[in-house]
Amino acid sequence: MEILVCVKRVPDTAENEIEVNNDGSDISRDDLVYSVNEWDNYAVEEAIQIRDNVGGTVTVISVGDDDSEEVLRREMAMGADKGILLSDDAFNGSDGKGLASILKAEVEKGKYDLIMAGAQADAGAGQVGGMLAAMLDLPYASLVNKVEVVDDKKLKVGREVEGGNVEMNDIELPCVLSIQTGINEPRYVGIRGIRKVASVEIPVHNASDLGISPDTVGGAGSRVKVLDYFVPDLGEGAEMLEGSTEEIVEKLVELLKAKGGIK
Amino acid sequence: MTQVFAYIIHKDGVADDTALELIAAAKKIQADAQVTAIVTGSGSDLDAVCTEVAASYNEVLKIDNENLAYPNAEIIRALLLKMLPSDAILLVPHTTFGMDLAPGLSIKLDAAFVADVVEFEGLDGSTLKLVRQEYSGQVSTHVSCDISSGGVINIRPGAFAPDESKAASGTVVDKSSEAQGITVKRSYLETVVAEVGDVDITKSDVLVSVGRGIEDEDNIEIAHDLAEVLGADVSCSRPIVDSKWLEKSRQVGTSGQTVKPKVYIACGISGSFQHLGGIKGSPFMVAINKNSKAPIFQVADVGIVADILEFIPEFADKVKEMK
Ligand SMILES: Cc1cc2nc3c(=O)[nH]c(=O)nc-3n(C[C@H](O)[C@H](O)[C@H](O)COP(=O)(O)OP(=O)(O)OC[C@H]3O[C@@H](n4cnc5c(N)ncnc54)[C@H](O)[C@@H]3O)c2cc1C
Numbered sequence: 001m002e003i004l005v006c007v008k009r010v011p012d013t014a015e016n017e018i019e020v021n022n023d024g025s026d027i028s029r030d031d032l033v034y035s036v037n038e039w040d041n042y043a044v045e046e047a048i049q050i051r052d053n054v055g056g057t058v059t060v061i062s063v064g065d066d067d068s069e070e071v072l073r074r075e076m077a078m079g080a081d082k083g084i085l086l087s088d089d090a091f092n093g094s095d096g097k098g099l100a101s102i103l104k105a106e107v108e109k110g111k112y113d114l115i116m117a118g119a120q121a122d123a124g125a126g127q128v129g130g131m132l133a134a135m136l137d138l139p140y141a142s143l144v145n146k147v148e149v150v151d152d153k154k155l156k157v158g159r160e161v162e163g164g165n166v167e168m169n170d171i172e173l174p175c176v177l178s179i180q181t182g183i184n185e186p187r188y189v190g191i192r193g194i195r196k197v198a199s200v201e202i203p204v205h206n207a208s209d210l211g212i213s214p215d216t217v218g219g220a221g222s223r224v225k226v227l228d229y230f231v232p233d234l235g236e237g238a239e240m241l242e243g244s245t246e247e248i249v250e251k252l253v254e255l256l257k258a259k260g261g262i263k
Numbered sequence: 264m265t266q267v268f269a270y271i272i273h274k275d276g277v278a279d280d281t282a283l284e285l286i287a288a289a290k291k292i293q294a295d296a297q298v299t300a301i302v303t304g305s306g307s308d309l310d311a312v313c314t315e316v317a318a319s320y321n322e323v324l325k326i327d328n329e330n331l332a333y334p335n336a337e338i339i340r341a342l343l344l345k346m347l348p349s350d351a352i353l354l355v356p357h358t359t360f361g362m363d364l365a366p367g368l369s370i371k372l373d374a375a376f377v378a379d380v381v382e383f384e385g386l387d388g389s390t391l392k393l394v395r396q397e398y399s400g401q402v403s404t405h406v407s408c409d410i411s412s413g414g415v416i417n418i419r420p421g422a423f424a425p426d427e428s429k430a431a432s433g434t435v436v437d438k439s440s441e442a443q444g445i446t447v448k449r450s451y452l453e454t455v456v457a458e459v460g461d462v463d464i465t466k467s468d469v470l471v472s473v474g475r476g477i478e479d480e481d482n483i484e485i486a487h488d489l490a491e492v493l494g495a496d497v498s499c500s501r502p503i504v505d506s507k508w509l510e511k512s513r514q515v516g517t518s519g520q521t522v523k524p525k526v527y528i529a530c531g532i533s534g535s536f537q538h539l540g541g542i543k544g545s546p547f548m549v550a551i552n553k554n555s556k557a558p559i560f561q562v563a564d565v566g567i568v569a570d571i572l573e574f575i576p577e578f579a580d581k582v583k584e585m586k
Contacts, residue, residue, distance in 0.1 A: 122397060126378055163521075166454065185507065229403070232403045
């Protein structure tokens with residue numbers, strides 16, 4: 001099976017406190033630790049497991065700047081066979097539709113049976129997979145936490161819905177899936193693994209390689225634009241307990257006793 | 264004036280809470296918005312929902328077809344593509360169904376798409392200004408959306424107070440014929456219900472809930488120790504279950520359990536809306552987090568900025584001492 005997985009380089013929220021920058025034009029990017037989007041990493045692991053079961057190749061693809069290459073390389077160290085970087089200044093500021101149309105142009109140059117994306121990334125929109133499927137006229141299933149290859153024409157997939165229930169579906173190949181966290185246990189990638197793929201060439205395709213007219217993507221081609229970043233004022237918020245740990249603990253014990261939190 | 268439609272989610276003949284929230288959202292876009300509800304389904308359950316919803320919506324489009332007995336987003340996308348006028352605004356709840364349906368629908372309609380909207384700040388010509396969040400709620404953004412050729416807008420459940428006025432007494436229009444002849448390449452088979460675990464956290468009065476801040480599987484023990492001295496149960500956020508450190512039945516949130524304790528102690532949990540969506544009944548909430556700006560502090564009653572790996576054991580010791 002030929003599998004393509006879309007991945008994104010994002011600030012690692014487990015490693016960073018995300019704050020708004022001085023003029024509210026962006027988050028503060030100084031000293032941020034980046035990594036691969038959590039959801040995408042699960043998608044790559046799933047692709048590798050499917051390939052190991054039924055054969056084929058796994059290609060990882062990212063729309064981003066030069067730094068995104070490190071994320072592609074990390075996923076190749078995990079076991080992906082190939083990486084492709086889609087990079088052009090004209091892509092900057094693309095909305096979901098713009099990103100999906102950039103990916104579509106590359107997808108159409110290959111022949112893929114299965115395309116996967118993370119269910120969502122740092123902006124929490126969860127849109128690229130579904131948009132890409134619609135542009136390619138392929139069936140789509142989101143929030144997938146179970147994949148079973150039935151034959152070369154069909155998958156059985158589980159979508160995780162409210163309450164953790166799983167909605168089972170048959171879906172015809174080729175198709176697009178967005179992957180939910182927890183579907184598998186992504187393998188660990190060590191320094192040695194990364195070194196092994198350090199010299200593998202990752203092709204970079206720009207707008208003209210992809211036959212994309214620059215005014216249809218990026219800020220210019222976007223109907224949805226982020227105007228600014230801010231921290232909402234949501235009223236009072238919590239009463240913050242301060243002092244030494246001992247003082248805080250004493251105060252907390254009092255409060256919990258009053259609220260029935262200590263039996 | 265742009266026509267506004269709302270997709271109604273329902274189950275067992277009862278409309279979801281979001282049905283009334285979408286009206287409130289529509290009125291934030293345009294104070295005098297005339298909103299049309301779209302209700303798909305099959306049989307008497309569908310009729311009950313249509314009657315219920317008609318009290319609140321000016322018009323209810325009912326689409327009855329046995330293929331719609333389960334809401335398969337692939338079928339409903341094809342259906343809505345046939346039904347919606349080209350410059351319409353469609354509001355959809357940002358649930359697992361809405362996430363499945365909406366992005367692809369916006370492409371097919373050539374309409375703009377915005378996910379998980381929490382607030383609207385006005386419509387100026389064809390530019391809709393709205394608010395959404397990024398980085399699990401750590402920052403908010405103002406977003407402009409050009410709806411000149413329509414818009415599909417996903418609304419966060421719970422973000423808009425439901426419009427309970429029931430002031431519409433709308434008419435139900437049968438559009439079932441639209442559902443004929445739709446074939447799709449994904450078919451619904453069955454729903455596998457989540458397993459129950461050894462502890463039922465939905466019945467707990469006091470929960471010690473751990474998130475990614477617990478850092479390592481071995482550290483879960485400190486939460487169990489604290490829970491034991493408090494007479495509480497241990498629950499958790501999704502990443503803890505994804506890592507297989509605790510069983511799924513202990514996960515609090517939209518894709519886990521809905522809990523209603525008296526006291527909820529959130530330890531190393533950032534406060535994403537999917538997590539908070541599983542906490543009902545306004546418990547007394549204590550948040551312990553090393554990041555003073557964590558969103559959880561906006562909803563907690565009491566906050567403590569601390570490293571949970573140090574704080575939890577000290578807290579447990581103190582409670583033990585007192586006993
Ligand atoms: C469709 C869908 C459904 C979902 N359903 C759920 C759900 O049901 N339940 C759920 O929980 N999530 C759910 N999620 C995931 C959700 O979006 C968040 O990713 C998740 O809730 C984050 O969990 P967390 O707060 O533990 O982790 P993070 O967001 O990573 O937060 C960790 C927090 O710990 C703090 N911290 C780190 N180290 C320490 C320390 N030593 N001491 C003190 N504090 C520390 C950090 O400051 C941070 O605030 C869902 C997502 C999707 C897309």
